[in-house]
Amino acid sequence: MTSPQPLPHLSSLPPYVPGRPPTAPPGVTPYKLSSNENPYPPLPGVLEAAEQAVATMNRYPDMGSVALYRALADRLDVVPEQLSLGTGSTAVLFGLLTAFCGPGDEVVMPWRSFEAYPIAITVAGATPVPVPLTADARHDLAAMAAAVTERTKVVLLCTPNNPTGPALSATEVRGFLAAVPEHVLVVVDEAYLEFVRAEDPVDGIALVGERSNVAVVRTFSKAYGLAGLRVGYLASTPEIAAAVRSVALPFGVSTAAQAAAVASLQAETALRARVDLLVDERERLVKSLAEIGWQVPEAQGNFVWLGVGDRTAEIAAACDAVGLSVRAFAGEGVRITVGEAEANRRVVEVLSRLEP
Known part of the structure; x- marks a missing residue:
């Protein structure tokens, strides 16, 4: 007796493991440091905008997301035709790979x-070509360029x-783009773009303006604190953005999410202040960990990494055991989100009792 069977390549899908609650x-007050969430409440005006939008939940969202496309285009200095929205940057990435790979x-x-x-x-039917990071946990761009073959459609x-x-x-x-x-x-x-304080930072939008084979993916989940509403976007050429929009789920971005994202873009001053607070906490956390013997790679997101392998x-x-949930990657390491000051203090306290 036979039964319907899914596509064979889906059997090789690795599971997505979400950050678990503490x-x-x-x-003891628990803290969730496993999902890189923003610990602060919505930005000024955002909750009110979302609440007002929820009152129309009996109607479908604006499928064209006109107000959000216009607000994003104005902020990024691009035209709306260069943008594609989705339910988080992950959904946008799924759409992009579906549109360009097979x-x-x-x-x-x-x-x-x-x-x-x-x-x-894998969902797109393509084959992942993973290139190991360098010893200091960075992209090995030379090796990634060398991994490009005639079968390569996309590089992430x-x-x-x-x-x-x-x-x-x-x-x-x-330099990498010149080699591809x-x-x-x-x-x-650029999901964590707003937290970067390094010299010579990447500006994905500038790269889009320079080359026709670049797409930038960003999110409102991290710095903007809209993880629960799911809004992400792509910026690229009009042709690439149109291809991604063509495979997007109709009505995917809810009315409340659209309204909250527009309001978030209008709260830039408050956003920058909150991001600065998190960056300050990140720097204190990194310094405190170093003082007790824990060395972490350069931290430019809202998290730190401990490459502890078998530990x-x-x-x-x-x-x-002390009410902190962190993201464990079995046999590789632990990612710890930068949270409230008390949560970060407790991270240092528990790690001070362990051998680096």
Whole structure:
């Protein structure tokens, strides 16, 4: 007896493991440091805009997302036709790979990097080509360029790299683009763009203006604090953006999400103040960890990385015992989100009791 069968390549899909919530020992305030969420409440005016939008939940969202496309285009100094929206940058990436890849195609990506990459590539029917990071947890751009073949359709760059933290420089990316054939689409994932304080930072929008084979993917989930509403976008050439829009889920971005994103763009001053607070906390956390013997790679996102290998489960369990959930990558390391000051203090406290 036979039954309907899914496509064969789906059997090789790696699972996406979300950050789990913390357990709460008696008398201890738990903190979730496993999903790189913004610990602060919505920006001024955002909750009110979302609440007003929710009142129309009996109607479909504006499928054209006209107000949000216009607000984004004004902010980025591009035309709306260069943009494509989705339910988070992950959904946009799935759409992009669906539009540009198929069976027999390859996608070059850094690894370890964002765990949705191999999933999205495999769903599109393409083959992931992971390129190991360097010893200091950075993209090995020379090796990634060497991995490009006649089968390569897309290359993924993640800056800052999730989960390890280092950011690419504009000079590095421009050099990489010069080494990649013009028919290969290079995707610059800037989910943590706002937290970067490195010299010569990447400006993905500027790269889009310089080359016709670059797409930038960004999100409202991290710095803007809209993780629960799911809004992300792509910026590229009108042709590339149109291809991604053509495969997007109709009515995917809800009315409340559109309204909240527009309001968030109008709260730029408050956004920058909150991001600065998180960056200050990140720097204090990195310094405190170094003082007790823990060295972390360059941290340019809202998280730090401990490449502890076989000790990953031990470190994660020690954090869990004091009400901290962290993101454990089995056999590789632990990613710890920069959270509230008390949460970060507790991270240092628990790690001070462990051997680096």
